[in-house]
Amino acid sequence: MKWNKYTIETTTAAEEYMSSMLMELGIEGVEIEDKIPLSKEDQADMFIDFLPELPPDDGVSYVSFYVEDDGTDDAELLRQVKISLEDLRKLVDVGTGTITSDQTEDLDWINNWKEFFKSFYIDNILIKPTWEDLKVEDKDKILIEIDPGVSFGTGKHETTQLCIKQLQKYIGGELKAPKVLDVGCGSGILSIVALKLGAREVVGTDLDADCITSSQENMAVNHLPEELGTFYKGNLIDDTALQEKVGTEEYEIVVANILADVIIPMAPVIPARLKQGGYFITSGIIDFKEHEVKEAIEKAGLKVVEINHQGEWVNITAQKV
Secondary structure (H helix, E strand, O other), X not given: OEEEEEEEEEEHHHHHHHHHHHHHXXXXXXXXXXXXXXXXXXXXXXXXXXXXXXXXOOOEEEEEEEEEXXXXXXXXXXXXXXXXXXXXXXXXXXXXXXXXXXXXXXXOOOOHHXXXXXXXXXXXXXXXXXXXXXXXXXXXXXXXXXXXXXOOOOOOOHHHHHHHHHHHHHEOOOEOOOEEEEEOOOOOHHHHHHHHHOOOEEEEEEOOHHHHHHHHHHHHHOOOOHHHEXXXXXXXXXXXXXXXXXXXXXXXXXXXXOOHHHHHHHHHHOOOOEEEEEEEEEEXXXXXXXXXXXXXXXXXXXXXXXXXXXXXXXXXXXXOO
16 A cells, blocks of 8 residues: 655744644544654653754654555645645744655554564573564573564563663572563563563553553463553552552562653552562663662662662662662
8 A cells, every 4th residue: 555745844933833724624643743852741642761962943744644545635634724724824933834745655554663673682581572573492482472563572672671781680590470561562572581581460551552452462372360460540640549449568579661751750559559668660761861760769768779880771680778
């Protein structure tokens, strides 16, 4: 399948007007390109730990929309877009309003990336995509099968690996059959690893409902009983109802592979989740934010017991003493 891509050159001031106008014409999704830096709020919402360098904002924006190339002439839709553009000029500066077109092959965003996700090992753990066959020589490994779908978490990223290595260290070693809270569970990979290593139960939270679905589906793929994992949508930082559901002083381990700017405001609510002697294992921390996160965790009353690095990423493990 092919798609016709139409791009309107406009102004940053007109972006929202343009998006609303296209939605009124029955176009469900748009793509916006500009040079406006993300705010801290947007950065947190989009789970971006550090921002790319952008050239200076020139006030120009490009709003694109896609129409399926099914042989239908798009002339009438484009005529309506042009009429609506002229109406918008009465409200806001829309810039040139020039419309350019291009054609693109069908982009299966959910599935095309799969060619880049291959099986890999973390010590004696094999993390394998669901669509790959298990090799005979890998049958003695601890097998984790993952289909991330639209959620984050193949295990390939350094931050996930840092957390997995800490789970390996503490589960079955110092902590026998711990109950684990996985904050920002994504695809559920850390919850599944914890159970495979010997955790008695996991609870996961995430802001995204798709992640809750993905975690539950990956539990099933790994033949783990449904009752061993409970997953909730919500923000543990300020959602008191979620905090009550998750429980107080119930966990030997809380693991959070999120971002520095999320871990910092989250730190104060973590000690109440942990049993005495329990561990807070966290990553998603870019190296230049290590000190800031460490300070926040210590200020919350936890004792930092380990700091580990992999590439430019950092794991901090702390204990409730």
